[in-house]
Amino acid sequence: MPTPDFIRALRETAGQQLLFLPGVSAVVFDDRGRVLLGRRSDNGRWAVIGGIVEPGEQPADCAVREVFEETAVRCEVERIVLVETLRKPVVYPNGDQCQFLDVSFRCRAVGGEARVNDEESTEVGWFDVDDLPEMKRFSYRRIEKALADGPTWFRTTATD
Secondary structure (H helix, E strand, O other): OOOOHHHHHHHHHHOOOOEEEEEEEEEEEOOOOOEEEEEEOOOOOEEOEEEEOOOOOOHHHHHHHHHHHHHOOEEEEEEEEEEEEOOOOEEOOOOOEEEEEEEEEEEEEEEOOOOOOOOOEEEEEEEOOOOOOOEOHHHHHHHHHHHOOOOOEEOOOOOO
16 A cells, blocks of 8 residues: 555654554445455455545545545445444554554445556455455454444444
């Protein structure tokens, strides 16, 4: 995943210390009820589409932008499905540390053809929700919450 310019600028003075960053995840469904996934180029795993919110950018706009940048699919945000601070900081191979606050959105595809559209993915595709590839729990949870017709899920210290 390429590092946004504003984070590179922060790293010049902050070094590798922990940065707390806003992120988004987009659970995108097509008209057939399939979910859009990308195989990440950094770890080779399938995942929902996501990224880092840029300064001044609205989280929903970021979700739409990230989906298009990574997959060439146009989408619209329908609702927030989940909000949580990820439990563990991410430590990148170069030693940089980040912890993310993730806002996950349920989205609907409105155009475009799914394809690899940048260097963040090696494959992209639509998957039936009953036949998902192996992924981290992070992605399964977001898909599960996007499929549910419940209120926005959020983590508290008493929540799983």
